[in-house]
Structures are given as structure tokens and as C-alpha cells.
Amino acid sequence: MLHQLIRKVAKRLEILLIISSLWETSFCQNQPTHIDSVSLKREIDSVLARYGLKSKGFVINVFSLNQKGGQTAYSITNNFYGDSVRAEKNFGFDTLTEGGVKYLYVFPRRGTWVSPFVGYDSVLRDVSFDPGIGVSASSHESILFKNPVNGTLHKTMWIFTSHVCSRTLPLRIGLLRPAAFVIFGDYADPEKIYFYQNGKITHTPTPE
DSSP states (O other), rough: HHHHHHHHHHHHHHHHHHHHHHHHHHTOOOSSSSOOOOHHEEEEEEEEEHTTTTTEEEEEEEEEOGGGGGOEEEEEOOOOTTOOGGGGGOOEEEEEETTTTTEEEEEOOOBBBEEEEEETTTTOOOOOOOOOTTTEEEEEEEEEEEEEETEEEEEEEEESSSOOTTTTTTTEEESSSSOOOOEEEEETTTTTTEEETTTTEEEEEOOO
């Protein structure tokens, strides 16, 4: 137990040192007055990827505030520390019937899903999903997915949303027939992908 605690603390210190070093390199050395936002984001992404951290819930947000002197605000969100529940158990769900339609609400028990998505059968289209007002979404069709329960292959449609998903901001999915299945989770982390059908959820991680 003590060994695990030491490893966990050491990992946190390593991450903090990486980020600290990166900020020092970007802002404390002789830099031009204007820093290219896209280049800085790529630099941070490459450092996280080099240390195997890019899929651990890091989100790099770059906001141009149009301030004088070319200043730009940067934000790093790290969901790695707050996600203390193992991926295969870090999900919650609830169902509610409204207007004759059964709705499935899914969310992480702890932390957030930074790149939430919903997938369903693209042939039957027996699932409805509205990401919500003010939320942008993109879709990818004809993704082959193997049903983890019976092994059948399905062509699926996956919809990705621009907002994070948490216990207080769940994904709301309409089930248009009893046997409809739903794939959902955090596309940023291949360990956080789940499959719902007939009231049961199966953890279905994909290889990186």
C-alpha cells in the first residue's frame, strides 16, 4: 500500500514538473512579444504525448481575448487527478420515461469525460440524441462495432459533442425501441468506452 502511495505521489510530481518546465520555457525565456497560440498548443500536446499523458484527461484550451500587446489566455484542465475510480467502474446511468419515450442518462461517477460521444446503430437508427442548446456536435458514420454481448457486428453512427460530461451534466439519450443499444463514454481515453443494452452496461475499452 505504501509503495503504491509513493508511486502515485511521484507520478503527480512528475506531471507537475513537466507542466512547470513547459510554462517556464514558454514564458520565462526570451520570447517574442506575440506567441503563436496554435504553436504553443502543439508544443504542450507533444510534451503530454511524449510522457504518455495525452489520453489521461488533459484538455488544452487556448482563448484569444484580443488584449493589447497580443496577449492570449491559456487554460490547462487536468482530469487525471480527480478520476480516482477505475475506468471499468467509473460510470453511472439512470432511465426516465417522458412523453412515451424512454431516456437513458449516462455520466462518469467521478471526474469528467472531456470528449463525450454517443454511438448507435446507423441502419436501424433506433436511438435519438440531442447534445443540447449551444453545444456543437460532429458525427462519423459507418464505424464497425462488435456487440460485446452477442458478438454481432453493426455499422454505427458516433456523435461527438463539444462540452464535457459529468455527474451533473449527463448525456441524455432517447431509446426508441426496447432492444436499442448505445455506445458512449470519453473518446479522449480508450479505457472509458461503454455499451448499454437491455438495462445493462458493459465496459468495452478499445486499444490505443
